[in-house]
Amino acid sequence: MLLDFGPGMFCVVVVRDLKLMTSMVADRTCDGDQQPRHSSEAATAKRSSFSSGPPHSESAWLGALQGARHWSPQSPKASAVRSGWVVVAPHPDDETLGAGGLIARLARRGEPIRQVLVTAGEAAEVAISDLAERRRVEHRNAMTALGAGHVPVIDLNLPDGRVAEHENGLTEQLVEIGRALSKYPLALIGPLAHDGHPDHEATARACRAASARLGCPLLEYPIWAWERFEIDAFPVARAQKLMLLSSERTRKARAVACFKTQISPPVGPAVLPPAVLKRFARSFETFVAHRPGSLVP
């Protein structure tokens, strides 16, 4: 595997034949982002966090998040992270939905960012044979829209819907990536631990394990939690809001629009219908701080 983090260089590293270290339950079947199903064990453990009814309204979420602290990468606590922001996405689009504003901010400030794509999201619609390549193209276009077209992308190419089967190997890869940056203070940005999608949750567990081994902070972004969480169960006390500039919101909106296969697919229902997309058109992004080493949110 070639990891070229040269400044200003755009590179895509496709890692094939990642050493598999299967330790998770075997029944994690999932069709990409579209119809996530949970392992019975994991789902049972987290069920109390999930709403059994329809998603909470946007106004209800905005009210719940009113008390969340404000945060920015320029804040004193974050200022130590100067050159090692690693944004991990289970599928192409998660980084834009969850952290597109942050990526735009960091890119504009010239802070080196690395992006890790865990899967190509090829299982979101099996009727589209070249979906993986389409989604990679969409991702590249989105990064350009965010002003981050120069950001190195590390494409791990794990199977969409089966990240949990590769969870330990993913942890090792993230640790390797972090150690390659060890001359810099490092921060990981990854999906929320109990986001309601098996790939997101497996990626989150790997990020948590990697952050513990690297001794680096981890900020988690929600995606499906906005649709599935009980508001009372959301960890507002650890939530931090990054207020976005109007220019960053514009960039993010353009970037989100790049994911046409998810918003207006040629076949099948949209994975990202307007009701879901509105969660990511807010004037702020939400990150949940995770204490390295802790397994409990």
Ligand SMILES: [Zn+2]
């Ligand atoms: Zn996803």
